[in-house]
Amino acid sequence: MNRWIAILAGLLLVQLAAAVAVNMGEERYAAFQPEERLLAFDAGSIDGLRIEDSNGALLMRKENGRWSLPDSGGFPARGKGVEQLLEKLAGLKKGWPVATTAGAAERFKVADGEFERRIELLAGSDSAATLYVGSSPGLRKVHVRAGGEEKIYAVELNSWELTSRVDDWIDSAVTVLEPEKIERLEMPGFTLQRSGEELRLEELGEGERTDAKAVSGLLDKVAGLRIQSLLGSEPSSGYDEEKPALEFTVKRKDGGELRYRFWKPADEEYYVLKRSDMDHYLKVAKYLVEPILETGREKLLQKGEQRDEGEPGGEDTGGEQGDGGSGEGAADAPQPAEEGAGGKQQGQ
Numbered sequence: 001m002n003r004w005i006a007i008l009a010g011l012l013l014v015q016l017a018a019a020v021a022v023n024m025g026e027e028r029y030a031a032f033q034p035e036e037r038l039l040a041f042d043a044g045s046i047d048g049l050r051i052e053d054s055n056g057a058l059l060m061r062k063e064n065g066r067w068s069l070p071d072s073g074g075f076p077a078r079g080k081g082v083e084q085l086l087e088k089l090a091g092l093k094k095g096w097p098v099a100t101t102a103g104a105a106e107r108f109k110v111a112d113g114e115f116e117r118r119i120e121l122l123a124g125s126d127s128a129a130t131l132y133v134g135s136s137p138g139l140r141k142v143h144v145r146a147g148g149e150e151k152i153y154a155v156e157l158n159s160w161e162l163t164s165r166v167d168d169w170i171d172s173a174v175t176v177l178e179p180e181k182i183e184r185l186e187m188p189g190f191t192l193q194r195s196g197e198e199l200r201l202e203e204l205g206e207g208e209r210t211d212a213k214a215v216s217g218l219l220d221k222v223a224g225l226r227i228q229s230l231l232g233s234e235p236s237s238g239y240d241e242e243k244p245a246l247e248f249t250v251k252r253k254d255g256g257e258l259r260y261r262f263w264k265p266a267d268e269e270y271y272v273l274k275r276s277d278m279d280h281y282l283k284v285a286k287y288l289v290e291p292i293l294e295t296g297r298e299k300l301l302q303k304g305e306q307r308d309e310g311e312p313g314g315e316d317t318g319g320e321q322g323d324g325g326s327g328e329g330a331a332d333a334p335q336p337a338e339e340g341a342g343g344k345q346q347g348q
Contacts, residue, residue, distance in 0.1 A: 038092040038146055038153065041121055041129040046086060048122025051164045058164040069166060072230060073279055076171040085161060089119070089131065097151035098143065108152055109134030110145035117162045120147075133162060167229040175275060175282070177223040177250070177258075184251035185222065190297040192219075194253075201300055209302040218300065221292050222250065231272060231281040238265035239272065246271075246293045262289055 047062040060067050060077050067077040098108075105111040110132040117133040130147030137143060137154050145152045163169075185192040185199060192199040192215060199219060200210040235241045246262040259276035262284070271289040273282045 036094045037090065038094050038144070038155065039089055039121070039129040039131060041090070042123070043086055043090050045123040046121050046128060047124065049082060049086070050118075050120040050122065051162055052118040052120075053116065053162070053164045055164050058166060058169065060169060069169065072166055072170075073233065075230060075280060076174050077169050078171050081169065086121070088157065088161075089121070089129075092144070092155050092157070094151075095153055095155070098137075098154055099152045100150045102150075104152060105132075105145060105150075108143040108145075110143055110152055116142075117159065117164075119162060133157070133159060170227070170230060172226045172228070174278075175225050175227055175273070177252075179216075179219045179223040181253050182219060182223065182250055183253045184249075185219065186249040186251070187295075188246070188248065190300065192300075201297070211300055211302045214300045218292065218295050221288070221295075222248075225273075225284060225288055227273070227282040227284055228270065229283045231283055233279050233281070235274075235281060236265065236272065238268070239263035246289065248292075262293075 049060045051058045059070055060082055061070050062068075062079075062082075067079040067082045068074045069077050099105070102111070106114045109116050112132070115132045115134055119131040119133065120127055121129045127147075132145045132147065134143040134145075134152075136159065140156055140158055141154050142157050142159050143152055144155050144157070182199070183194045191202045193202050194200075198210075198212050199215050200212075201208070201215075204210070241263070243263075244261045245264045246260070248260050250258045250260070252258070257276070261274045263272045264286075265272065269286050271284050271286060273284045273289075275282070
């Protein structure tokens, strides 16, 4: 009996020891779930970001509150995207390390000389923090190691956000304008000039009137042009620079003038844009350019006998036409609701 008591007592001691070990492990794990940041840097002092991967290295710099790409002639960078990335990096916290050895660093691809991506934050010419980003242990997670540290962590971070491709960081809206600040638009075959709140066709013939809705649509397309990528500062051999597919000029209220020239490379689904205020040739999607290219003067004219009283050629001549064939045609033509008064005068 005493022998069985001793055995049971021994088993109880083993269970107690295991429970203590588990509790200690849980306490240690909890100790690695603090608010301690993985990267210690002052976000306000960061004015440079370098991203390096197998495709090369990309540098972005902040000057006068704006991010740019120094190696691409200072072309504007997507500042909001840069700031969001810095915010994510600042929010990374230390958890339970998955490994600490040099061999593990190579295996997880976060070693000094063996990494998927290397992120360096700069304050002037000084390195404020470095992060090595490696393999992925699961969805939206990556292995990381802070520069100068041995511990490797698994954190929530999308590796695709850490690209070194220039086109992923350019400000695609750099060519966007405010429509209301366009004073004049000189297109092939016609010119639009601002009159009050609207742009209207110049040199209207007798009976011709501007279709304000169509003009507004064209203006939005011109003002809303966005780019896809940079194509360098020299023209390509894929098109004849002396023969642009489209050319027009925008004059702004502040007196500035922008000249647009587009070329269509053979067998490509994009146009090349050169704007007079930029050194680079730019890629613009075909679906953004062709609606502008296909807009002729006739598409900006009102159809039928619509009235626009404030515009040259828009006088009401319904009384003179009342007894003729043209007057009958006018009666059959659809009349805008806001111009119903003109229709009543014709009837009288």
